[in-house]
Amino acid sequence: MPVNSGLRPYPFEPFTGDLPAELLDMVVAEPVSRVRLPDGRAAWLVLSYEHCCTVLADPRFSRLPLGATTTPGAGGPRELNMDGPAHAAVRRVAGRAFTARRIDTFRPRVRRLVDELVDKLLTGPRPADVVAGLVAPLPVFVVCDVLGVPVADRPRFYDWIAGLNSVTAYGSAGAADAQAQLRAYLSGQLARKRAEPGDDLLSAWVRGQDAHELVDAELVELAMGVLLGGLEINATSAGLRALFQHPEQLAKLRAAPEKLAAATEEILRYTSVSSMFRVQVVREDLTLGGVAMRAGDCVMAIPWAGNRDPRHFPEPNTFDIDRTPTVPHLTFGFGPHFCLGTALGRMQVELALGALLGRMPELAPAVPIEEIPWRHDRMNGGIAAFPITW
Numbered sequence: 001m002p003v004n005s006g007l008r009p010y011p012f013e014p015f016t017g018d019l020p021a022e023l024l025d026m027v028v029a030e031p032v033s034r035v036r037l038p039d040g041r042a043a044w045l046v047l048s049y050e051h052c053c054t055v056l057a058d059p060r061f062s063r064l065p066l067g068a069t070t071t072p073g074a075g076g077p078r079e080l081n082m083d084g085p086a087h088a089a090v091r092r093v094a095g096r097a098f099t100a101r102r103i104d105t106f107r108p109r110v111r112r113l114v115d116e117l118v119d120k121l122l123t124g125p126r127p128a129d130v131v132a133g134l135v136a137p138l139p140v141f142v143v144c145d146v147l148g149v150p151v152a153d154r155p156r157f158y159d160w161i162a163g164l165n166s167v168t169a170y171g172s173a174g175a176a177d178a179q180a181q182l183r184a185y186l187s188g189q190l191a192r193k194r195a196e197p198g199d200d201l202l203s204a205w206v207r208g209q210d211a212h213e214l215v216d217a218e219l220v221e222l223a224m225g226v227l228l229g230g231l232e233i234n235a236t237s238a239g240l241r242a243l244f245q246h247p248e249q250l251a252k253l254r255a256a257p258e259k260l261a262a263a264t265e266e267i268l269r270y271t272s273v274s275s276m277f278r279v280q281v282v283r284e285d286l287t288l289g290g291v292a293m294r295a296g297d298c299v300m301a302i303p304w305a306g307n308r309d310p311r312h313f314p315e316p317n318t319f320d321i322d323r324t325p326t327v328p329h330l331t332f333g334f335g336p337h338f339c340l341g342t343a344l345g346r347m348q349v350e351l352a353l354g355a356l357l358g359r360m361p362e363l364a365p366a367v368p369i370e371e372i373p374w375r376h377d378r379m380n381g382g383i384a385a386f387p388i389t390w
Contacts, residue, residue, distance in 0.1 A: 007042055010035035010300075011275040015381060016374050017241060019272050019305060023047070024317060027309050032289035043279060043298035044291070049313075049330070051289050052306035055299055057335025059083065061280045066296040078214070079221035080340075087336065093205060093212045094222055094340050103343040106146060110344075111351050113141045118355045127366030127387040130356070135237045135386070138348055143230040146344070147223060148193065148200025157185070179224075186220045201226070230341050234382035235331070236352045239267035241372065241383065243353075244365050246319045253321055254357060263321035264350040269329035270319045272304040274381030303330035360390035 012020055026033065031048035046055050055061045062083050078086040080094070114134070121133045144154055160182040189202055197203040205212075205219050214222070243250040243263075253263050282297040293299070307329045308316040332339035339345065356363055365372070366387035373384040 007034055007036035010037060010043075010045055014374075014376065015272075015275040016370075017238070017272070017372070017383075019275065019308070023275075023302075023305060024308050027305050028311070032291045037279070037298070037300070041279075041298050043300050044288075044293060046288070046299060046301040047305040047309075048289070049306040049309035049311065049327070052301040052303055052330055053334050054288060055280060055301035056303075056330070056333055056337065060283050060286055061299055062283050063278065063280055063337070066281050066283065077217040077221050079218065080225035080337075083336075089212075090214065090218060090222055091336070091340070093208070093214055094226070096208070098340045098343070100343050103347065106142075106344065107347060107351075109145055110142055110347055111355075113138060113145070114348075114351045114355045117141075118359055122359065122390075127389045130240065130386045130388045131237055131383055132385065134352060134356070135233070135383075138236075138352060139230055139233045139345075142344065142348060143227055146201055146230075147226065148198050148202045149189070153185075157182075160185070182227075183220050183224070186223050187216060190216050190219055226341065229339060230344065232380055232382060233345050233348045234273040234380065235268055235271060235345075236349050237383040237386050238271035238273050239264070239349060239353055240356070240386065240388075241365075241369060242267055242271050242319055244369060249319055249321050257354070257358065259321055260350055260354050262323075264346060264353065265325070265329070266319065266321050266323050267349065267353075268331040268346070269307045269313070269323075269325065273383075275302070276300070276381070277302050303333065306330045360388075363388060363390045365389075 012022060027047045027049075031046065031051055033045050033047075035043055035045045037043050046052055063081055064083060078090050080087060080090055082090075117134045117138060121128050121130070124133070140154075144157065149157055160178045186202075190206055193200070193203040193206045197207060202219075202223065205214070205222065209219075243253065249263075253259055277300055280299045280301070282293045282295055282299060284295050286293055307313065310316050312327045313323075313325065328334075332342040332345070366389045372386055375382050375384045
């Protein structure tokens with residue numbers, strides 16, 4: 001792979017919770033620029049809200065390498081990571097199971113899981129790590145519950161999924177073997193749900209198979225996509241950090257707990273968990289933001305930078321839980337690949353923060369905020385450990 005040594009390396013600095021001021025200035029001053037990614041590839045860095053939306057939604061920007069087909073090969077399963085009709089067919093099936101009405105039925109179950117984890121924090125030693133005790137396990141518990149993974153199977157299930165978001169393990173033989181074992185397990189679960197259906201997504205997808213016509217291999221890939229998208233909800237710990245950094249906003253939320261839903265939206269808009277995002281490929285020569293791009297060029301749009309665009313969010317670098325946005329934030333994506341689990345992810349952030357603030361009146365960080373460590377070994381970053389006291 002050629003190394004583009006003449007280009008400025010990106011990220012500009014190690015990520016420790018805040019996008020650098022220089023990058024935020026570039027949202028307006030230089031919304032499209034050329035950089036070198038950590039693996040040596042040259043890429044277009046896209047930062048403005050408008051251009052991020054274009055890259056995420058325009059079919060001329062693809063998740064697949066140039067020349068790759070947007071339809072499955074002979075006998076190959078359709079899956080969520082494809083583009084075009086193949087992606088749309090799978091997404092229609094998934095979307096019916098992820099309606100806001102259906103996801104809202106999971107609220108009591110998610111609340112119960114949150115309360116159980118907070119119970120353990122309250123009865124354990126202080127300080128406690130809110131990442132290990134709540135933020136990390138909650139999404140895994142929720143996605144297993146939603147899919148219908150039996151409680152007895154979850155320990156080995158965790159072993160399989162542990163490395164799927166790891167930068168160091170990505171593409172390794174060990175990761176490939178874990179994926180193969182997980183696919184085999186999910187195939188077995190489909191057969192089990194067919195014989196003994198329950199109130200879960202795997203059962204719902206199996207029941208609707210005659211109508212949607214996705215074969216088992218495609219349902220397995222769909223389940224894999226749901227797993228990878230729902231394994232980590234890092235906005236909870238990032239939101240807690242933002243509230244601690246802005247005590248006047250924390251006091252406002254404590255005084256008016258009914259603001260929690262609005263505060264969650266502002267947390268999702270304002271916080272970042274990584275300076276990186278998915279790399280896409282230009283499918284044909286085009287111009288974006290006055291910059292000529294050629295077919296085959298790599299492009300990386302940064303949604304959290306788009307969320308700080310002053311042309312769409314007044315005073316975008318101010319954290320304000322009373323903000324009334326006029327456009328949706330881009331934290332869950334945009335366009336055909338908009339995150340399926342948006343409602344479920346938002347629910348987890350809201351319920352987790354609500355439980356922490358409601359049940360820990362004296363909640364506070366146990367170390368200075370600047371000492372909180374960030375992960376650089378995961379594709380979606382996040383806080384590695386967050387000691388709290390109460």
